[in-house]
Amino acid sequence: MIDFSADKGPKLRLDEGSVMDIGACVVGGVDLSPAKAVPDDGDARISHSVEGFLFTCGPDHIRHPEPMAPEFGGRKYPLHGSLSANPAKVLWTRFEDGNAECRADVDVVGAEGRPFRLERLWRIDGKTGEVHLMDRVVNTSKVPVPVFLMYHMNIGGKWFDDGVRLTGAMLDGGGFPWNFGEEPGGLFCVPSPATEGKWAEVSLGPIKVADGKTLRVRFSAETLPFLQVWRNQRTPVHVLGIEPVSHRGVLRAELEAAGEFNILQPGESRNYALSFAFL
Template structure:
């Protein structure tokens, strides 16, 4: 691997430093102030300028993230709020907005997009005929059981920084879904690999929807930054697009009173089924790129929230279309996992210099 302009293997690094943390690694800490107090966090440093936090008590989502000190993981005014403060039914189903911050917020496991009250007859419990779901579901505010983390040398000479955990979303007379998440980054590298498995651990057919809300903030996002897509066609736009007439490719500075703009795009995959939408900041000479498999995430949303004080753009690969769960149930596209059935999602977050 390359570090600081030179190539190293395990032995040559060991000759220079008695602890791998001189080069990079994974460190476990607990946040200890304000609304963040008590959140277990894993700090990743790759030694190549990439650093990021894994919020163990927030579904092992990704919090702050930087390249050479320049942030790209969005920081909102909510901070990384402890899940114990979360009230799922608060704000008429929009409670997610009180804990919405960071590079990645995971949506699911049984519901994504706007709130919906849906049939729950498959659970065979007469007092609970329906399930009421809020914006983007429950999983992002569930703590994980941390099963391991550290640094592991591979046979090919790479050192992989890693963490694994399990998030359980379960209710009596309800769903029993488990998310097993592995996060990897190479020592000397500038990419984050996310490998997720969602399994129906219960004994009833269970709804499954999944979405990554990947959020890029300042300074990667700035006036003149370009949002680049392998665009085939745009299949849906929010009403605010026509009302505001603000470009979705070249970013303006923060806009007073901006109303979020959302697009659903159909993207053109390469020969392996992969797409790589990106944000490029030529002034800083940096880019952020998301690589995912369109067989796993057939839908993609572009989120623009360019308001003062909440300046962000989003990349949202999704299993279902923007109309949400009610529409998916009506048109037959809703996913139900049979007992023991699982889905795999493998995604790469990549940053670099142009």
């Protein structure tokens, strides 16, 4: 793990052993990641990654396993795709003028044997404390391939009280309490058009243990046009996830039939971005 922080903002730990995702996210002296209070779906890669504050799904598949084409002998796409557990090659880590920056590449071979590269840049603005993530997924294979991406931002539910709310223009009524739906949890996925420039925005808070601050998440509505939110309070699980995502929450075959795959030609790339801040 790499300690990563700036003059202002959260103190992060970046996991160079798994895609340079975020393990710990410390605000007000408290690590808001869910740690062990997460579900175990039987995939060791994801069991590790889901304990952290942010992990990345894709690029060959998102969400739960689904059957691959018949020529793959009955195999399934892996849970949340092939990125997790792939090590990152760190190109630089810089702490200058109060800011923090980390640049890394991740080479991954997907379930179909086709290679991708994730080019990742983390930056924390030392004046505002806002954390920025810029990703570029490149098709490094010799054939056209679809690309998917989802960011799981997981927060430990034990830090929430009845005053914590989700708010955003994409939500029914503009927002509702964090413990939406029936117990012990639920999930929804909604279109998330931009509300300011190219950005969609959702907030969660106030969180008392985080100095009463609210988590604001912005994400590029062009390539992440949906927001998925899930919560699970089935003991001992206690987590809520904010998940900007590239595709609707339907089966892969339905997306393909509707022409909703994002196809990259050999050498082509697709850019994704999000930011978050505690305000």
